[in-house]
Amino acid sequence: MVAHLNGKTATFMPKPIYNDNGNGMHVHQSLWKDGKNLFYKEGEYANLSKTALDYLSGIFAHKEAVASFTNPSTNSFKRLLPGFEAPRILTYSSQNRSAACRIPYGAGEMATRIETRFPDSVACPYLAFAVLMIAGLDGIKQGGYPLAGPFNEDLFELTREEIAERKIPELPNTFRDALEGLEKDYEFLAPIMSPEYVQEYVDYMFDRHVIPVEGRPTAFEYISTYSC
Template sequence: MGKFVNNIDEFFSFCKENEVEFVDLRFTDIKGAWHHLTYRMSAVNPENLENGFPFDGSSIEAWQPINKSDMLLKPDVGTAFLDPFTADQTIIVFCDVYDIYKGQAYEKCPRSIAKKALKHADELGIADAAYFGPENEFFIFDDVKFVDNINEAGYKVDSSEGDWNSNADFEDLNTAHRPGTKGGYFPVQPTDSMVDMRAEMMQVLEQVGLEVVLGHHEVAQAQGEIGIVFSDIIGAADNVQKYKYVVKMIAHLNGKTATFMPKPLYGDNGNGMHTHQSLWKDGKNLFYKEGEYGNLSETALHYIGGIFKHARAVAAFTNASTNSYKRLIPGFEAPSILTYSSQNRSASCRIPYGAGEKATRIEMRFPDSTACPYLAFAAMMMAGLDGIKNKEIPVGPMDEDLFELTLDEIRERKIPQMPHTLRGSLEALIRDNDFLKPVFTQDFIDTYQGYKFERDVWPDEGRPTAYEFKTTYQC
């Protein structure tokens, strides 16, 4: 699949051919949430597609103050696709945010930041293309409830696949066909109950322009994944937004609820966003060198070394929630040990097996889908570019099962680790952010870390949990 339109003239022709009635302008905030404004087709003309549509930037969290709220959405018409879910024919267009006060791309627009990261790589003379291939995992639940009050807190998720339903009463019968904890990879039907729903997701993803390769049940109960083809750094992040939209909507229309939350189930695998990456210049893969370990070039090793050097700060963008760090524990295929290995899924960086010159790449396994994809990809790329400039050498390769190592063994062997909390990653970002500049401005970095502390860290740290009652109430 590819672009549906390439320019403004083709956009209007496409809309006419498909009897489009509404134009939906989509943009992304610093959390990674997708927002939209919908215009009647009759109100859209070449001038506002070229110059932008006004909107209120003060109503988006951590963006503009109310006295400087006017911003512009500048559509990227090459991203246009028909919304498969609206009752009336609607075309969706990705937008960048423009700052009218500074007369430039908005420094807090994640999509614009990712564009600046690619431009920076080109200006350094290192690479003129960067390809990313995210793998976003998800859960599909039958029901979810949660409460967060001054005197009570709790949650409950449910799925007919859940092992906890082995003795439940159902309207017809309890079939007893369930994958069990860590048993979802990957039995056939009827144990895999999501085959038809994933197939529907795969078909709709192709309708909106993604090239789908496969779909399968994942390791955990009620967990799935759909594999799509990689793209350039902007296209890959755009695809994540499409992917999440389609998965959530198909689940919703089937009477289910989908989540990309990293760790909704205690004791079972969580949702990651394993991210494949490679840099190219003049049509050549800079990460490939035949005969070396994993066919990795020295450039690739330095890129890995840069990500590992700055990993604690990078995590503020790649693992952007307090829940992220409940996933990054040994034994659940979510590595936090910063080393690389060919094929070894217990290492934070895996080198996929059997890749030739065109397909040689690295796979960072620690990111998850609470990340804003534009910021996560840009932060990893900036760290990697810094590693190339400074010839950073990563720890490794290590081909053993790293989940078997004790904490003392990790320390004795001086293997670096990911931070253990969102607070730790944000504090690292405060100390270590020069590598992100000038692509990430200081104002953006300050805004981001302050927002994350206020929205996520402090409220989470101030709340008692059920487990704390279990362990401390009788003290």
């Protein structure tokens, strides 16, 4: 409304402008029980407990399924392309913002949390937050999945080859990749979603987002190939 009254428009579209940074929706998370922050353990890296790392490992282990809900559009993945300082590298750090998960600075138990930086505002918050949590809880239940890091260096300075050599996973490259991953990895969602719901979601997103975009010529294609 404020933008409209001033003759402008506002958007939270993940990647509205080519060759510029996009819009994200960073999600801060912590788990509490009986008044205690289960993510906090003094003296560990960034004061993170094993519970916190196991939780984070679950989110990263189910990266395609999670991204299907936290980044649910083809435009979402244009924001997450390599080379645009996008939080697509699946590790954690308290020292920089190049990792998909940042550990914000905070003094003591009350402030200890993780910040997942890859979600965007296309996401339905009810679905995105629920899927992040159930993936994290699965990580705790499984005793933790393999987790790369922490890395305090600027990961944006690494080449794709160097990232691969260090065996640091990355987010899927496209919405299609994410949805196809969800079709193979959905059992952990059973506490909140039936297999039928997951398939309906995948089918809808393919019909509504993936196939229409893949099947339509873009303005750039006219520039690059119209007079070939």
